[in-house]
Amino acid sequence: MLSSSLILALLGCVLAVPLRRWVGRNSGWILAIPLVLAAALILQALPGNTAADSLSIQESVPWMPTLGVSFSFHLDGLSLVFSMLVLLIGAAVLIYSTRYLGKSDPGHFYLLMSLFAAAMLLLVLTDDLVVFFFAWEITTLCSYLLIARSGPGGRDPAIRTLLVTVAGGLSLLTAFAILMAHTGTTRISEILGDTSWTQDTGFTVAIAFLLAGAVFTKSAQFPFQAWLPDSMVAIAPVSAYLHAAAMVKAGIYLALRFSPAMSDVATWQILLITCGLITALFGAFTAIRRNDLKELLAYSTISQLGLLVTLIGVGTDAALTAAVVHTIAHALFKAALFMTVGIIEHETGIRDRRELAKLNLRLPITTTVVTISALSMAGVPLTFGFISKESLITALVDAPGNTALVVLVTAGVVLTSMMTFAYSLRYILAVWPRRQNSEGDPGMTIGEATPAFYLAPTVLAACTLVFGLLPGLLDTLVTWSANAVTGAPGTVYLSIWHGFNLPLLLSALIIGVGIILVILQKPVSIFLSRFNAPVSGLRVVEQLRDAVITSGGQVSRLAGTSSLPRHLGIPVACLILLALSGGIALTGLPGRMPGDTEPIDWLLVGLMVVGVIGAFRSTTRIGIVVILGVTGYSMALWFFNLGATDVAMTQLLVETLTLLVLVLVLRRLPAKLPREKTGPKVWSAVLAGAAGLATFFAVWAFTGRRDFTETAQWYLNEAAPISGGDNIVNTILVDYRALDTLGELTVLGVAGLSVIVLLQARRPSPILRVPNRGKHPLDDPWANAVFFRAISRIMVPVIILVSMVLLVRGHNEPGGGFIGALVGGAGFALLYLASATDRSRFIRLPYVALIGAGVLVGVATGITGYLEGSFLKPLHFDVFGIHMTTALIFDIGVYLAVIGMILTALNLMGQSTPPLAEEEANPPGPDDSLTPGTTENRTSENREVKA
Numbered sequence: 001m002l003s004s005s006l007i008l009a010l011l012g013c014v015l016a017v018p019l020r021r022w023v024g025r026n027s028g029w030i031l032a033i034p035l036v037l038a039a040a041l042i043l044q045a046l047p048g049n050t051a052a053d054s055l056s057i058q059e060s061v062p063w064m065p066t067l068g069v070s071f072s073f074h075l076d077g078l079s080l081v082f083s084m085l086v087l088l089i090g091a092a093v094l095i096y097s098t099r100y101l102g103k104s105d106p107g108h109f110y111l112l113m114s115l116f117a118a119a120m121l122l123l124v125l126t127d128d129l130v131v132f133f134f135a136w137e138i139t140t141l142c143s144y145l146l147i148a149r150s151g152p153g154g155r156d157p158a159i160r161t162l163l164v165t166v167a168g169g170l171s172l173l174t175a176f177a178i179l180m181a182h183t184g185t186t187r188i189s190e191i192l193g194d195t196s197w198t199q200d201t202g203f204t205v206a207i208a209f210l211l212a213g214a215v216f217t218k219s220a221q222f223p224f225q226a227w228l229p230d231s232m233v234a235i236a237p238v239s240a241y242l243h244a245a246a247m248v249k250a251g252i253y254l255a256l257r258f259s260p261a262m263s264d265v266a267t268w269q270i271l272l273i274t275c276g277l278i279t280a281l282f283g284a285f286t287a288i289r290r291n292d293l294k295e296l297l298a299y300s301t302i303s304q305l306g307l308l309v310t311l312i313g314v315g316t317d318a319a320l321t322a323a324v325v326h327t328i329a330h331a332l333f334k335a336a337l338f339m340t341v342g343i344i345e346h347e348t349g350i351r352d353r354r355e356l357a358k359l360n361l362r363l364p365i366t367t368t369v370v371t372i373s374a375l376s377m378a379g380v381p382l383t384f385g386f387i388s389k390e391s392l393i394t395a396l397v398d399a400p401g402n403t404a405l406v407v408l409v410t411a412g413v414v415l416t417s418m419m420t421f422a423y424s425l426r427y428i429l430a431v432w433p434r435r436q437n438s439e440g441d442p443g444m445t446i447g448e449a450t451p452a453f454y455l456a457p458t459v460l461a462a463c464t465l466v467f468g469l470l471p472g473l474l475d476t477l478v479t480w481s482a483n484a485v486t487g488a489p490g491t492v493y494l495s496i497w498h499g500f501n502l503p504l505l506l507s508a509l510i511i512g513v514g515i516i517l518v519i520l521q522k523p524v525s526i527f528l529s530r531f532n533a534p535v536s537g538l539r540v541v542e543q544l545r546d547a548v549i550t551s552g553g554q555v556s557r558l559a560g561t562s563s564l565p566r567h568l569g570i571p572v573a574c575l576i577l578l579a580l581s582g583g584i585a586l587t588g589l590p591g592r593m594p595g596d597t598e599p600i601d602w603l604l605v606g607l608m609v610v611g612v613i614g615a616f617r618s619t620t621r622i623g624i625v626v627i628l629g630v631t632g633y634s635m636a637l638w639f640f641n642l643g644a645t646d647v648a649m650t651q652l653l654v655e656t657l658t659l660l661v662l663v664l665v666l667r668r669l670p671a672k673l674p675r676e677k678t679g680p681k682v683w684s685a686v687l688a689g690a691a692g693l694a695t696f697f698a699v700w701a702f703t704g705r706r707d708f709t710e711t712a713q714w715y716l717n718e719a720a721p722i723s724g725g726d727n728i729v730n731t732i733l734v735d736y737r738a739l740d741t742l743g744e745l746t747v748l749g750v751a752g753l754s755v756i757v758l759l760q761a762r763r764p765s766p767i768l769r770v771p772n773r774g775k776h777p778l779d780d781p782w783a784n785a786v787f788f789r790a791i792s793r794i795m796v797p798v799i800i801l802v803s804m805v806l807l808v809r810g811h812n813e814p815g816g817g818f819i820g821a822l823v824g825g826a827g828f829a830l831l832y833l834a835s836a837t838d839r840s841r842f843i844r845l846p847y848v849a850l851i852g853a854g855v856l857v858g859v860a861t862g863i864t865g866y867l868e869g870s871f872l873k874p875l876h877f878d879v880f881g882i883h884m885t886t887a888l889i890f891d892i893g894v895y896l897a898v899i900g901m902i903l904t905a906l907n908l909m910g911q912s913t914p915p916l917a918e919e920e921a922n923p924p925g926p927d928d929s930l931t932p933g934t935t936e937n938r939t940s941e942n943r944e945v946k947a
Contacts (some may be wrong), residue, residue, distance in 0.1 A: 001045035008556030012114030032091035074127035077480025092456035175210035219251030236342025244335035260487035263315030272313025284419035302562025318395035354432035378424035401821035421514025579694030653822035725811035799827030817894030824903035847903035854897025
C-alpha cells in the first residue's frame with residue numbers, strides 16, 4: 001500500500017505536462033485526484049483496531065541489494081501525520097491553483113508541485129537514509145525552481161534559498177555518512193535503536209551539530225532564517241504549500257524523527273532551545289511591524305517554526321506531543337491564510353493593509369476564512385490553534401530541570417504568543433469590511449471571488465474549527481504520532497477544558513496583552529522600529545555568494561589564460577605531487593612478465609614524438625590541433641597492434657570528431673597564438689621533465705605485459721556464458737557495469753543540454769571571414785563543395801548503415817552503441833561539410849529529443865530489469881530464433897544520446913547564429929534543407945568565404 005501511494009503521487013508528475021496542454025489551468029483538479037487517492041491508500045493500510053497505542057507498518061522493495069539500500073517504507077504515527085498533511089494540503093493547493101493561475105498557461109508549475117508532493121511523501125515514508133537524503137534534495141530543487149519561475153524578481157531569492165538549503169543538505173549528508181559508517185546500516189529504525197547513542201559521546205555530539213544544521217537551514221531557524229521571507233516572491237500557491245506542508249516541515253520532521261535518540265543529548269537541547277526561541281521572538285517582533293500581509297505571514301511562519309523547534313529541544317514527552325499537535329494546527333491555519341492572501345491579491349492587486357483600508361471589501365466568505373484561521377494562529381478558544389497553544393504552554397510549565405531556565409523559556413514563548421495574537425488580529429482587521437475609509441469615501445467595492453477559488457481555504461478553515469470544537473477526533477492520530485516520537489507508550493486525550501490552571505491564566509494574559517498591542521499599534525510600531533537587527537541575513541548570504549564568485553574568478557584568472565606555462569603549471573604540479581604520493585603509498589604492485597619490444601612500438605613512439613615536437617613548433621591554433629591529431633592516431637594504431645580493437649576504434653573515431661569540433665570553435669578565434677613574453681624557461685623545463693618522469697613511472701608501475709588478474713580471468717571465462725556476448729568490453733559496459741554507463745549516459749545528456757542552453761543564452765563570437773574577391777572558381781563555396789556533395793550522396797547512407805551494423809554486433813564483435821554512434825556521427829559530419837551555406841548546413845533532426853530518448857531508453861531498460869529482481873538486470877529472449885538481450889536495447893539508448901550530442905555540436909557550433917534565433921527571424925523555406933540552395937542563396941554566400 002505504501003509503495004502504491006508513492007506511485008500514485010508520482011503519477012501526477014507524469015500527467016502534469018500532457019494535461020497542461022489539454023486542460024490548461026484546470027489541470028489542478030485532475031492532478032489533485034492521485035494525491036487524494038494516495039492518502040486513501042495509506043488510510044486503508046491502517047489497522048482496524050484504533051485503540052492500539054502504536055502504529056507500525058513496514059514495506060520494503062529492493063533497490064541496490066548489494067549495497068544494502070532499498071525502498072524501505074515505515075508508516076508509524078509520525079509519518080502518518082506528515083503524509084496526510086503533504087497529500088491533502090497538496091491536493092487543496094492544486095485545486096486552489098486552478099483559479100489563482102488565471103487563464104494563462106501554467107507552464108511547468110503543476111509538474112514541479114506534483115514532484116514536490118511526491119518527494120515530500122517519499123521523505124516522510126522512507127526508512128532508508130539514502131532514500132531520505134535523495135528526497136530531501138529533491139524538495140530543495142523543487143523549491144528553488146518554483147521560486148525562480150516567479151519572474152525576473154525570483155532569480156536572486158531562488159539562488160539565495162538554494163545556497164542556504166544546499167549547505168544544510170551537505171550537513172545532513174555528512175551526518176548520514178557518519179551514521180551509516182558507525183552503525184553499519186542505512187535503516188533509520190535500526191539506527192535509532194543502536195547502542196552507539198548512549199556509548200559514544202563524541203559520535204552523539206557530532207551528529208547533534210550536523211542534524212541541527214540541516215534542521216535550521218531547512219526550517220529557517222536562526223541564523224539561517226533570512227531565506228524564508230526572501231522566498232515570498234513566489235506565488236501564493238507555492239508559499240501556501242512550502243510553509244504549511246512542505247520544505248520547512250521537512251526540517252521539523254527530521255528533528256522529530258531523530259528525537260527518540262537525541263532528546264536527552266545536551267548539545268541537541270541547547271542548540272534547539274536557544275536558536276528556536278531566538279527565531280520565535282525575532283519572527284514575532286518582525287511580523288507585527290509588517291504591513292504587507294504576505295510578509296506578515298512569512299515572518300509568522302518563522303516564529304511558529306521557532307516554537308516547534310523549541311518544543312523539540314525541550315524533549316519531554318509532553319513537549320514532543322505538543323509539537324505534533326502544533327504541527328497539525330499550523331499546517332491548517334497557515335495554508336488557509338496564504339491562500340486568502342492570494343485571493344485578496346488576485347481580486348484587488350494589492351497586499352498592503354494600509355491600501356486595503358481604502359477599499360470597500362465585500363468578501364464575506366474569504367473574511368470568514370481569514371477570521372477563523374487567524375484566530376487559530378492567535379490561539380483563541382474554540383479553534384484548534386487554542387488546543388495546540390494550551391498543550392505547548394502546559395508542556396513548558398511542567399518541564400523538569402532548572403527552574404530559572406524553564407521560566408525563561410516559558411516567558412519567551414508567552415511573549416511570542418502575545419505578539420502572535422497582535423499580528424493575527426491586525427491581519428483580520430485588514431480584510432474586515434469597513435463602512436468608509438478615513439476620508440469618508442467608501443472606496444472601490446471589491447466583491448467575493450468565485451466559489452472554486454475559496455473552496456480549498458474554506459475546507460481547511462472548517463477543519464480548524466471542527467478540530468477545535470471536537471479535538472477528540474484526533475486522539476488516536478496524535479497518540480500514534482506521540483508514541484513514535486517519544487519512543488514510550490501512552491495515550492493522548494485532547495480536550496478544550498482542563499480546568500483553571502496556570503496555562504489558562506497565561507492564555508488569558510496573552511489575549512489581553514495582545515488586544516492592548518493592537519489598540520496601541522501606532523506607539524507599539526514606533527517603539528519596535530527602534531530595534532533593528534545589526535546584521536542582515538540576506539546581506540550575509542549575498543556577501544558569501546560574492547566571495548565565492550570572487551574567489552572563483554581569481555582562480556579562473558590564474559588558470560584561464562592563453563599562456564601555456566601559467567595554464568598548465570598548476571595541473572602539472574598536482575600530477576607530480578600525486579606521483580610522489582603514489583610512490584610512497586603504493587606497495588605490492590603486481591609484477592610484470594618480461595616482454596620483448598617490437599619494431600612497430602618504436603615506430604609509433606617516434607610518430608608521437610614528431611607530433612609533440614610539431615605542436616610545440618606550431619604558431620597557429622589550427623596547426624596545433626591538426627598536429628596533435630598525429631599523437632592521437634598513433635595511439636589508436638598502438639591499441640590496434642595490442643589487440644584492443646574496441647578501444648582503438650573508439651580512440652580513432654573520437655580523435656576524428658574532436659578535430660572537427662575543435663575546428664568549428666577555432667573558426668571564431670584568431671588564427672595565430674598571441675606572443676608571450678620571453679623569460680627564464682628553466683622552471684618550465686623542470687616541470688615538463690618531472691611530469692614526463694611521473695607519467696613514465698606511472699605507466700611502468702600499472703601497465704605492462706603480465707598474466708591476467710583474477711578479475712580479468714573471471715570475465716574471460718564467465719562473461720560469455722552469463723551475458724550471452726563474446727565481446728567482453730561491451731558486456732562489461734552494458735551488463736556488469738551498466739549502472740556506471742547509465743550514469744555516464746546521463747552526464748552526457750546533461751552536458752548536451754548545457755551546451756544548448758549556454759550557446760542560446762550567450763551568443764558565441766562571430767565566425768572570422770575574409771572578403772571573396774571572386775578571382776578563382778574555387779572561391780565559390782558551392783563549387784568548392786562539389787566533391788563532398790558527390791561523395792556524401794553515396795557515402796553517408798553507407799556510413800549510417802555501417803553504424804547500425806556496429807551497434808547490433810557490439811555484444812559479440814567489436815562495436816557497440818558508442819562506437820556505432822561515433823561512426824554515424826562521422827556520417828553526419830560529412831553531410832555537414834558537404835553543405836555550402838549556413839542555413840543548409842543545419843541538420844534538421846531533433847537532437848534534443850535524441851538525447852532525451854537515449855537517456856529514457858537506458859532508464860526504461862533499467863526499470864524492466866528491476867521488475868525481474870534488480871535494476872538494469874539484463875533479460876534474455878529469442879526473436880525468430882535469434883538470441884537477444886535487453887543489453888542491446890540499452891546500447892540503443894547510448895547510440896541515440898551520442899548521436900544527439902554530435903548533432904548538437906554540429907548544429908550549434910557550426911552556425912553563425914544560433915539555429916533557434918535564426919529560424920524565428922527567418923522561418924525555413926523549401927530550399928532550407930540539406931539539398932543544394934537556390935542560385936540567389938549561393939550568390940549571397942559568395943560575397944564572403946570563411947577563413
